[in-house]
Amino acid sequence: MGAPTVMSPLPPELAEVAKAQLGRLPVLAAELAALLRDKEESYRRVDETAPDELRKVCEVNLRNAFDAFLECRDVHIECARKTARAQARMGIPLPAVLRAFRIAGTFSYQAIVERAIPPGTITPEQLLPVSTAIWRIVDAYSETIATAYTEVAADEARCAEKARAAWLDGLLDGRVTRPAEVADAARGLGLPVAGPFVVLYADAADPAPSTVVDPARWRAVWRRTADAEVGVVVVPGDLRGLRQSLDRLAGAVGMSPPVTGMHLLPAALRRARIARRCLAPGEHGAAAFTDRPLTTLVAGAGALAGELARDILANLLALPAAERDVLLTTLRVWFAEHGSAKDAAERLFVHPNTVRYRIRRVQELTGRDLADPRGTAELYLAIETQRLGAA
Numbered sequence: 489m490g491a492p493t494v495m496s497p498l499p500p501e502l503a504e505v506a507k508a509q510l511g512r513l514p515v516l517a518a519e520l521a522a523l524l525r526d527k528e529e530s531y532r533r534v535d536e537t538a539p540d541e542l543r544k545v546c547e548v549n550l551r552n553a554f555d556a557f558l559e560c561r562d563v564h565i566e567c568a569r570k571t572a573r574a575q576a577r578m579g580i581p582l583p584a585v586l587r588a589f590r591i592a593g594t595f596s597y598q599a600i601v602e603r604a605i606p607p608g609t610i611t612p613e614q615l616l617p618v619s620t621a622i623w624r625i626v627d628a629y630s631e632t633i634a635t636a637y638t639e640v641a642a643d644e645a646r647c648a649e650k651a652r653a654a655w656l657d658g659l660l661d662g663r664v665t666r667p668a669e670v671a672d673a674a675r676g677l678g679l680p681v682a683g684p685f686v687v688l689y690a691d692a693a694d695p696a697p698s699t700v701v702d703p704a705r706w707r708a709v710w711r712r713t714a715d716a717e718v719g720v721v722v723v724p725g726d727l728r729g730l731r732q733s734l735d736r737l738a739g740a741v742g743m744s745p746p747v748t749g750m751h752l753l754p755a756a757l758r759r760a761r762i763a764r765r766c767l768a769p770g771e772h773g774a775a776a777f778t779d780r781p782l783t784t785l786v787a788g789a790g791a792l793a794g795e796l797a798r799d800i801l802a803n804l805l806a807l808p809a810a811e812r813d814v815l816l817t818t819l820r821v822w823f824a825e826h827g828s829a830k831d832a833a834e835r836l837f838v839h840p841n842t843v844r845y846r847i848r849r850v851q852e853l854t855g856r857d858l859a860d861p862r863g864t865a866e867l868y869l870a871i872e873t874q875r876l877g878a879a
Contacts, residue, residue: 503558509599510554517547520595524588530580531588545571546592553596553625557618563625565632572636582637586630593626652677656711660687660718662754670750677709679722679750686727687744687753688719689760694739701733718760720753727776734774740767743776762788768875782865786872797873800866803853815853818846819871827858 509516521543524531535542548567556563568589575585600618655673658664664673674681688697696717698710707722723730723746734741742764744756759777765787766775777784786793798805804815818836822843825831829847833840847858854870856863 505600506554506558510551510558513547513551513554516595516599517543517550520546520550520592523591523595527591528584528588530584534578534580549589549592549629550596553592553622556625557621560621563628565628568629568632569636572633573640576637576640582634585633585637589626589629589633593622597622652709653711656709656718656720659720659750659753660711660757665751674750677720679707679709679720681750683748683750684723684746685748685750685753685756686721686723686730686746687756687760688717688721688734688741689744689757689764690717690737690739690741691764692716694741695737697734697737697739697741700737701730706730718757731774731776737773739772740764741774742766743774745777765790765876769877780872782869783872783876786869786876790873790876793869793873797870800854800856800870801874804850807853815846815850816871816874818843819850819867820875822847823868823871 521531521535524542524546525535526532531542549571552564552567572585576582597619600622655664655676659670659673664670671681679685688701690697692713692715696710696712697719698708698717701708701719701721708719711718721730727746731743734743742760742762744760744763747753747756762784763775763777763779766780766783767773801816804812806812807815818832821832821835822829825835829840829843832843836843850867851857851863854867856867858864858867
């Protein structure tokens with residue numbers, strides 16, 4: 489509201505009538521409460537549970553309105569705001585509250601004009617300020633009520649979001665484990681208790697996976713923190729559709745294996761984090777925990793893998809940077825092309841014999857024979873560790 493409106497003083501006859509009605513306030517409040525009970529189902533229910541509460545609210549707001557009327561000023565809206573917030577929390581619909589205040593406006597006008605003024609005492613011109621003042625008050629109340637309802641809705645949405653975040657955090661970190669608590673969390677999050685679920689994990693710096701998971705196809709809940717976005721997705725059928733959506737992501741996301749039961753979500757989150765670490769810096773799309781078992785082992789034990797890789801590749805890593813990087817890149821591409829010198833050569837734009845020479849050089853420097861399954865596994869572990877940056 490802007491600056492307070494100063495109205496012309498009331499004619500003495502009107503002021504006396506208003507003062508007389510103010511003295512009858514408890515009676516008027518009881519009459520208005522009865523009228524609201526008859527007109528509005530919501531207020532009938534309120535009266536059944538708290539019989540005196542409705543009358544008290546009517547009395548407070550009528551007193552405020554009569555005082556404003558007598559003092560020729562705008563109404564103080566704080567009591568209307570408190571009333572509106574209380575009724576919003578009680579679940580009384582906003583249209584019902586607005587209708588109630590309009591009913592109260594008509595009732596107040598009648599209380600002054602029809603009930604208290606003998607015919608002919610005051611002219612129609614003198615009555616005009618009465619209706620103008622009363623409906624100004626009703627308009628001020630209505631604006632305040634609508635604003636209060638919006639505030640309560642926003643407060644409740646924030647509280648609901650906090651509750652959902654608390655449930656999800658409790659499930660993911662293993663604090664919510666008792667069956668009754670799990671059932672409450674499932675209801676609060678809108679998820680089935682039994683799943684199956686997958687957990688998704690993406691670093692906060694990456695695009696959020698929630699942007700590509702269609703809520704019309706998959707039920708999911710998301711938790712965004714300073715470090716990551718975590719999602720729990722219900723996957724009743726094949727994972728291929730979800731995987732295809734995640735592969736369109738312009739960032740990296742790790743996906744756990746499916747789990748049945750909310751009690752398994754903490755373990756699924758750990759696996760989703762490890763799966764995310766299977767993607768090297770600059771890679772994007774989805775990595776599932778079971779995609780590449782050896783890479784998953786490296787990602788899950790990065791420090792240990794780094795120590796082993798440095799030992800396996802020690803002589804190679806001691807070379808000048810240019811030679812070292814050429815050999816590491818060749819070995820990485822050779823593995824990516826399933827040991828084909830021809831295919832690796834095409835990717836590297838060199839002759840296949842060049843690839844074969846470099847691979848022999850790697851074998852000499854590391855003491856591992858790529859014709860030996862054990863040597864192949866050890867070099868693959870080392871090069872994957874290098875690729876992920878753990879070495």
